[in-house]
Amino acid sequence: PHTLLEEDSYTLEQFDALTSDHVPYRAAEPWTVLVPGTAHGEFTGGYLRNFALMLGCKYFTYKQKPYILFLEDHEQFTEVGGVAEYLEFIAQTPFMSQVTGLLFGHYSDAGQPDLLGILERFGRRFSIPVAYCHDFGHGAHHAIIPIGMDGELDTKRQQLVWNY
Numbered sequence: 066p067h068t069l070l071e072e073d074s075y076t077l078e079q080f081d082a083l084t085s086d087h088v089p090y091r092a093a094e095p096w097t098v099l100v101p102g103t104a105h106g107e108f109t110g111g112y113l114r115n116f117a118l119m120l121g122c123k124y125f126t127y128k129q130k131p132y133i134l135f136l137e138d139h140e141q142f143t144e145v146g147g148v149a150e151y152l153e154f155i156a157q158t159p160f161m162s163q164v165t166g167l168l169f170g171h172y173s174d175a176g177q178p179d180l181l182g183i184l185e186r187f188g189r190r191f192s193i194p195v196a197y198c199h200d201f202g203h204g205a206h207h208a209i210i211p212i213g214m215d216g217e218l219d220t221k222r223q224q225l226v227w228n229y
Contacts (some may be wrong), residue, residue: 079200079208089226093206094199096168096223099185102194104166104218106131108210108227113138117151120158132163133218135210137170137202145179148172152187166194166218168225170202196220 075093082090109127110116113136119125134155138148155161169184181197188195196218200208216227 073205076207076209079206083209083211083227090208090224092198092200092223093208096200096220097181097197098195098220098223099181099197100188100193100195101221102166102219103221104131104133104194105216106133106163106165107213107215108133108135108225109212110135110210111137111212113148113151114143117154120155120160127160127163130163131165132160133166133168133216134164135168135170135201138172139203140173140177141203145177145183148180149183152183156187156190161191164191164193166220167196168200168218169195169197171199171204171206172197172202174204194218194220196223198223 075091078091107130109132116136138151143151167184167188172180184195184197200206201210210225211227214227216225218225
């Protein structure tokens with residue numbers, strides 16, 4: 066198992082960003098902005114499959130408020146078509162009406178134009194900003210996004226900001 070001390074400098078910097086009001090969030094690499102815009106709300110998300118399946122579970126509750134959704138998956142676990150299926154499951158839940166933006170984390174080292182197309186159509190369908198990044202997921206970087214904290218997603222500036 067990895068410890069925080071064994072992670073790359075980006076991950077350590079992002080841990081500092083979460084635990085200090087002096088270090089801003091920084092993207093590990095430039096984001097692929099699919100639908101530009103700004104979203105405000107409470108951060109929620111995680112591994113795509115688990116998050117989608119939890120939405121249909123009585124143990125997953127949410128309030129009537131805006132949410133910024135961050136999701137990740139990896140090609141070794143879910144093909145691009147499966148990602149589309151899980152996103153469609155989320156789209157058909159009442160929760161989706163409260164989603165104000167989506168940040169999707171590292172999926173593969175190789176480019177996946179089909180995935181980017183799916184994410185872009187998803188964002189346009191719901192008129193929410195969407196970006197793809199390598200800041201978190203199954204890649205080299207592991208940004209820490211604070212579930213339950215209010216904040217902002219700005220795809221144009223490629224930035225997350227949380228409110229302490």
